[in-house]
Amino acid sequence: MSEKFSATLRIGDLNDYIAPSQGCVVSLKGIKPTPHKLQKSEQNAEKSRSAPNPLQTDPVKISLKDCLACSGCITSAETVMLEKQSLDEFLSSIKKGKTVIVSLSPQSRASLAVHFGLSSLQIFKKLTTFLKSLGVKAVFDTSCSRDLALIESCNEFVSRYKQLSDDGSCKSSVPMISSACPGWICYAEKTLGSYILPYISSVKSPQQTMGSIIKQHICQKMCIRPDDVYHVTVMPCYDKKLEAARDDFMFEVKSQGGTHENIGLRITEVDSVLTSGEVLDLIQAKSVDFRTLDESSLDKLLTNVNEEGHLYGVHGSSGGYAETIFQHAAKILFGKEIKGPLDFKIIKNSDFREVCLEVEGKTVLKFALCYGFRNLQNIVRKIKTGKCDYHFIEVMACPSGCLNGGGQIKRKPGQSPRDFIQSLEMAYTDDVLASDPFKNPVIKTLYDEWLDQPGSEKAKKLMHTEYHPVVKSITAALQNW
Ligand code: SF4
Structure with missing residues (x-):
């Protein structure tokens, strides 16, 4: 190799x-806007742009x-x-x-x-x-690399879940919220402040x-x-x-x-x-x-390509976080082997779906997919008011998730958005074998020769990150416009 x-x-x-x-x-120019409202200070900053400061000399x-x-x-x-x-x-x-x-x-x-x-x-x-x-x-x-991020996320989820169920001491350990979408991270850091950040997975995208x-x-x-x-x-x-x-x-x-x-x-x-x-x-x-x-x-x-030349990988169009972690947690925490694809139930709309695992009549795992800012704001409200009973939420800023990202090639004239997404989903999975990240030989080698094991000190240092509440450097600069 x-x-x-x-x-x-x-x-x-x-x-x-x-x-x-x-x-x-x-x-x-043309950067995908993410539809949330400006904070007050940001609105003030916007207003201040129309009143130039005569003392301002440097751009x-x-x-x-x-x-x-x-x-x-x-x-x-x-x-x-x-x-x-x-x-x-x-x-x-x-x-x-x-x-x-x-x-x-x-x-x-x-x-x-x-x-x-x-x-x-x-x-x-x-x-x-x-x-x-x-x-x-x-x-x-x-x-x-996503397989490595998924393995670290599985490990992090199991630790958080155990932390909660052992003594209930750390209420902010669940729901664990996925961290692969920078649109969501940017929104959380700059708009939601510190209450939501501890819930976000520390695993890098x-x-x-x-x-x-x-x-x-x-x-x-x-x-x-x-x-x-x-x-x-x-x-x-x-x-x-x-x-x-x-x-x-x-x-x-x-x-x-x-x-x-x-x-x-x-x-x-x-x-x-x-x-x-x-x-x-x-x-x-x-x-x-x-x-x-x-x-x-x-x-x-x-690269996820096998000896026969076939591509392989998890199938979720936004990374398969919810599905992979759900299957892993069911196996490790409750001894249940669950085959994919999981049957996510539509809750409010196709961008807000959930899946549960029941053991002896009790819901032990409850996961959600939550895409688009409207759904995302609902879930954030529930977390804030202590009414969120999910254990894990795969959050993505774009409606329909990453296949529908603002940097993708635009659809052909006359093609409906629905047909367009369907064609992307087909192309995404068609010649790609569904696989288990834990069986990826490339990732096994990376742990063997570099990271030791999932959740090791080295893995935490190199594969995890931190989030920071609002830093409004731009608003300060804009006061002088
Ligand atoms: S494409 Fe959309 S959902 Fe995916 S990472 Fe980018 S902003 Fe997030």
Whole structure:
């Protein structure tokens, strides 16, 4: 496995240190708005924009970290130039001789599959051909890192559940709320404050899990300096750009590859995020006849592909968190083997569904899928008033979940939203074998050689994160507009 990877990654002199580029900017015009109301202070900030301060001389600088991911966002009125997350930056990193690695999400694969009328596997192979022709060194699969995130989430849920049922001492241990959606995290941190944050799972999203694996493990294993690697993910939404820009997803180089030049450097797990639509833009900009491209073999190091060449992974279109954790908890806590797919019962609408496990007439597990801000606000209200009886909630900001993310390729004229989602769901699962994350050989190897075991100290340090209540740096800056 490592031989294959090192062959793939033979990319010139790795000792040639090239400083990360800072100069490129991108517009987030068209960023998917998330429909929640502005806080009062944010409304004031909005008002203050129409009354310019004559003492203000320097332009206010806005970075991704300042985005509130709200519908009244500073990005809606004008084109805001933001650094780093762009096709230009991606292409210039290749030109500069960086080791460019791309991690493709299964939702983006499905989006491209529907657009081109190909299967997910064909898309993955042709995209590998296309990206490598540009100079990308390896193309991986975030359904692989998602399996690791799912295992850590299963472990975290079982610990929380036991904590609650042992002595009832920690009421904020359940419901555990999924953490893979940055739209939801941004909303929770900046609008809901500290009461909701303890409920959110501490496990990093599949995007950041992949970032950590590549920059903190693979680089060390291959003796590559992490600052020489430019890691790009392809994702279904713009909010993933905000996630990648969080300070929590940077780490400091301790010692690396036998050199000391880069010790103390701050490294970003994911350098850039491209949406499915931006990848299509790139294909079109290069005037490539994508359908007729050769199909390359896949980079197996961090990809869910078996010996026969089939893709595999969990089937939930937003990551399968509720389903996987439910099955695991039923087995570990109650000795019940439950085969998927689970029969989620519609509660209010198709974006709010639940599934329960009863043992001896008592409901012992109650899980929900809760997608879209309207449903999400209802559930938050219930938690706040102590009326929420779910043990786990898979929360996603987008109605219909990640397949319907704002960065996906738009549907064809005349196609109904319902037909469109159905076609994406088919492309997402059609040639992908349903699998158990605990049986993924790639993840087993990662635990064996790096993380020890689920929930270990090392896993907690590298695969988990923290959330922070509101930091209104932008509102302070806007007071001077
Ligand atoms: S639900 Fe939407 S905002 Fe959240 S991760 Fe998925 S695509 Fe992105």
